Amino acid sequence: MPPKSGDSAELNYDMNYNLFLLKTSMQNLKSAQDKHSVNRWVHKLLASNKSIAEMKLRNDFMYHLVTSVQEGELRAPFNQYPPSAPLSNLTYLLTGNAPSAGKDGNKGGGSWECDLSSEDTDKPMLYRQSPDGGAFLAAQPVPKCGAFCYLAVVSKPPAKDDKPKL
Template sequence: MGEVAENLNYDCNYNMFLAKIMLSNLPRSEDRQKAVKWMKKLISCNKSLEEMRLRNDFMYYLVVNIQQGELHHPFTENPPTCALPNIANLLPGGVSEVADEEIGEGPTRRPMLYENSPDGGAFLAAQPVPRCGAFCYLAVVAREPKNNN
């Protein structure tokens, strides 16, 4: 695992720190208790690199929920006792909702990245995210002019 695992653990620990200091943003004690249960569950998810990446995705969205002062699905429920499910199926705008929209079964819109990217956002999704600082990507694409005939 090596350096990749160190980076993933660093990110998890940083988000855990943020979650702990912002826990008071949640006005309901039940929400704070659920958030703590999720943090305990997530800190134990470190058996493989894939599980660590998934854990970090959950941690990121948990921090966002705590920062906003309200828990949303899946954090409104207790964490699963088994392995973490794929987060894309649990979060608003996840893979299942995008698939539902494509077949006409949902009012949700696809994320702007998917709508405006020629590859549906696949390239950007595969890029590394830095531990500190920002990630910036700029692309210049030439398109053939439309024929007005």
């Protein structure tokens, strides 16, 4: 189903507004390297318009880029050139943590680990215990006003010695 023109028009309007804000605040950056990095991010974000979901994610990245430039100092991930991966694979960059590999090298590992190493204590508990490191949550819309609720239902298979109750 193609995106509704109204949805994409609103998302494009927001993107263009953020582009205007970005252009007017570029003088806050002192380093030519930072300005070049911003330009590369803008080109990557402008090319991310294949679906409504991608456009929403693009706008989330753009918002964080604009706030970083307005403050005059680029924060991660914008202080580096954008990765070549599609934007949908980069949601972890908004949460500030890389995709984690499980004990056997697989992402997520399928277990709910509670590793409280010193580098992880800055992250919210929900992100630390999430198998994807919070990537799913980072891609979800967060209300400007009100509450955000997240509910997860997880089941585990019964142990071999457990007998079903009749």
